[in-house]
Structures are given as structure tokens and as C-alpha cells.
Amino acid sequence: MSKRVLAVDDDPDIIMFVKTVLEEYGYIPLIAMNGETGLSITRGEKPDLIILDVLMPKQSGIRMYRELKGDEALKNIPVIILSGIARRTFLRSQEALTEFGDQPIPEPEVYMEKPVEPAELAEVIANLIG
């Protein structure tokens, strides 16, 4: 049975692009336009992989990522961060949250900076979930 991949991004272009790539390579795409919806879909559907944007309205990717990795039931779902902001900026904001008393959390499995080539994204997904 095909693996299901959740794409969370507020940019409809990115959603359409990622959705098309997923379909092309034989995955079933799930879609959320903000972190809040993303989290509830994750809890309901238990996807095999999450592709997550960082800058979004309603619960940013930074927060959603912490929720995922802090939740026993969800923390083993691999996450690809696909963002316009640089990897070190993302890591720095995670460190800042940790310093403010939150639990330290692991780094994402893969961090990709936009824009990304379709074949490159497909390869990374295949490496993670086959």
C-alpha cells in the first residue's frame, strides 16, 4: 500500500508542487495550509512522513515541529523541513526555545532550503520511507 505524506505549507504554489511530486512518485499526499491543521491531520491520519514549512500563520513550523518531536506517539514520524529560511536560522530558533525552558528536541531528519528540484525531493523521500 502506498505511503502517505503530509505537506504543511501556507504557500499554495508549494503545496501544489509538492502534491504533484508526491503523486508522480507514487505517494498519497495529505495537505495542510497551517500548523494547526497539520497537527490535527497528523494525529488523525498518522502519515509516514511530514514535509513542513517553517514560516506560516497559525502555529508556525517551529512550534509544530516541537509538538511533533515532543509527542511520544508522533515523534518517530520522520520530518523534512522545506523552508525559505536557512537551516542555521531554524536551528538557532529551536535552541532559543530550548533555552527558555522547553525540552531539547532532536534536529530534523532532513533540512531542505527552497527552491528544491522535484527529483531531489523524491530522492530524499525515498531515502526516508522507501
Add this chain to the structure above:
Amino acid sequence: MDMNKIVLIDDDEDSLNNLSLSLKSEGYDVIAVTSGKEGLDAVERASPSIVLTDLNMPEMGGIDVLKRVKISNTDAEVIVMTGHGDMEAAVKALRYGASDFINKPVSDEVLKLALKRAKEKLVTRERFRAYTSDLENMCHMAIGEVKRKSDFQDKLITSSNDGIVATDENGRIIIFNPEAEAIFGIPRIDVVRKLDFRQLFPPQIADVFGRMFSAGRRMGDVDWQDVMIPRKDGDDVPARFYCTLLFDGEETIGSVGFFQDLREIRRLQQELVKSERLAAIGQTVARLAHYIKNILAGLKGATYVVNIGLDKNDIDKLKTGWQMVERNVGRISYLVADLLAYSKEREPEFRNCFPNDIAEDVCELLDGMAMENRIKVERDFDPSIKDVSMDPDMAHRILLNLVSNAVDACIFDLDETKRHKVSVGTHRENDNIIRFSVLDNGTGMSEEVKNKIFSAFFSTKGGRGTGLGLLVVQKLVQEQKGSIEIVSELGKGSTFIVRLPYKQVE
């Protein structure tokens, strides 16, 4: 020198013995010899205070002894003894520096008197020498001190970073230091004691000096002023200059001008402005490139989706891809419009309009998007506002930018407990001004963000914002001679107030 030591010279041994005995009995320490030569040896050896010598002696006479003693470095007084009536020899002896002469045969009284006078002379001379030496020392010290002070001041003037030009009371230049040479581009030797300040200074400075000389004491302090010093080589020097008169009591004794070379400062200022401009351009270009990169990424995604649709003959994919293309074409259009609005000078076009209608139109445009995100758009319009004359297009554009920012601030707010709302208000203020206010209870801004909102391509909205909206607002407000005011608190929300002047309807 032993005041009691006497060298006694006489070739007549009897006379020698008599005198010797007589002197010894007076308490003197006597070295008695019978020839001039022995006498001089004794003087050399024993440093007597007094030499008593006969004049008429074979080989070396008393005059020769006297001469030798006087050119030697002893201070001994010489008393000569002459035969009776030999006045000529006595006078000669006095001319050569004898302190006294006595006739032979020598009477004790006369000898005592001569010795007393000689001793007084010695004492006086000793004192005089001490005074002289003191005086010399003091004089030397005083000269040394004066020289040191003068050297110090010389060095101070020579090594000063300021150009120093001083004149005497007639305006003739007497001091022109190396820095002044550098500023005026003329060597010192062509100036000092050769030129008058009127010949050296450009009219602007010469005029100040002239007024200063004619005003004298009544002239108050002259402020530092910036001047341009013309030079023969054409490299005019910008300088700051200050001058003052010099007084000795009430009398004017000269004047001095100080000149600071501003070339280096000006060069640094220009470089700073240039580098700041380059940095600003660099930053602007980088942000613009980033924004265009985002659009390009969208278009690349679109071509991918379109290609898939073409390959598979999938009309839905084609439609989706085409929507992506259109959306990104739209983003480029907005960007170009914002860039043009920002870069073009535009005179406001005053037309009759209703400010409340403009605000209502903007609210209606954004109602849909606000509702989708559970945000309420409230209207608070001043009913006393009638039709006015202002630039309605610009007012519309300003409000649209501000209200859509306010809606975004609510959409991006993470606080789920808030009932998000945006309040748009109009108010008629005195002096022909309409105040538009846009209030939201969204994210609010940190100080850091607040400081950057008017810089080009700064955006907190990720790929959604061009980072030009508020810049355009600011520019349009300025063009209409209005003002903009911002109150914002992180987590609480923001209020933007724009005041635009209007004219009465004709």
C-alpha cells in the same frame, strides 16, 4: 688661599732678613727668597695672598715678577718696594696691577698699612667675585629658563595640528607654523616678515581680522567658522578658523589665527556616506533578489506541474499548473507596481471625494479574507466628514496597505484565546486634516521589527510580503505632506495613524 701667607723677594739678604723677621713677628707665614725666579716658584707652590717684591733685582726684576704673577692664576696681591724717589718705577708697577708700593728702607708702619690695604682689597675682590659668580649663575639660570620656555613654545607651535598664523600689531605675519604651510601651500620663508595678513588671507578671513583690529577690545569672541582657503595650486582647502587679538594690558600687540585642516574629515565623511549608500543598495538588491527567487521557485514548480499535465494529458494538472503561473505573474505585477510607486515621484492629484467611502471600500475588499480567518473588520467613521478635496487614489492605496497588514497581523497571531479584530477609523481634525486609523489586536511588533518596517524589502510574512508596502505608504504620506504614527506592542497588536491634509471642496 691663605691670607697669612706672604712670599717675600729681595736680593739684598739683610733687607730680606729684617723684613722677614718683622713680618713673622706680626704673625705672617713668610717664604723669603732672594731672586724673582725663586719667588715665582714659591708663588706657584704656596699660593700666597700677598707677594712683596723688590723692584731692582738682577736677572728678573720686580716688574717682571709682578707681570708673571698677574697673568698666573693666583689672586695674590703684589706690593712692590722701590728705592727712594724712584717714582717712575712705582707708577709703572701700579699700571701693571701692583696693589701698592712702599719705599725702601721699609718702615714697619708703612708696611703694616700697605699689607692692611692689600688684604682689604683681597677681601673685597673675593666678595665681588662671589657676587659676580652668583649673578652669573642667576643670569645663566634665568636665560636657561627663558630659553626653555621659548623652546617649549616654539615646539608647541611647530608641532601643533592647527595651522597657526600670528601677526604683530600692524598685521605683519611673524609666526607661520608647518601646519599653516600645509594649509596655505606657501613656505614659511615667503610669508614671515614679508606678508601682511591682507596679502595672505582670502577676503573672508582678512575681513574678520580687519574688523578685529579696528574694534580692538570691544570685539567679542569670534566663533569658529568654516572657510575655503584658495591655493595657488588650485587644491583649495576646507578649513575651520578662529582668531583673536593679543593684548599686553590695554595695548594690542598682535593677533593670532588658528586653522584646522578639514580635508581628511571631509574625505572620511564622503567615504562614510558612500559606503553607507553602497551597503543600503547591496542590502536592497539582496532582498529584492531573494523575493524574486521566491517567485521563480513558484514558477519552476508551476512549469513542473504543467509539464506533468501535458505528459499525461491531465487537464486538472494543467489547470492547477496554470493557476500557479497566474498567481506568480500576479506577484510580479504587484512587485513591479510597488517598486514603481516607491521609486516614482508623484504629485498628489486633489479631487473631490468622500474619505469615509474610501475607507469603506478598503474594508469591503478585505472583509472576505478576514472572515475566512475569523477576523472581524470594524468601522468607526466620523459622520461629520463631508466631501473634501484630496488625492483619493493615494488615500485608498495607503489604507489598503495598512488594513491588509492589520489582517495579516491577526492571521499570523498564535494566540488562540483572542477574538481577532481590525478597526478602521476616520476622524476630522482641526486645520483641515483627516485622520485615518487602523487598529488590530494581532501579533504586534517587537522593537527590532518596529525599527525595520520602513526599510526596503523587510518583511515578516515570509514569501507573502514584498517588503515594500509600508515603504510605499510612507512615501505616499510624505508626498501629501501628511504624517504617520505607529503604536505597537508585541503580543497585543498595532495601531497605525495616518494624517492627511485636505482642501475645502471648490
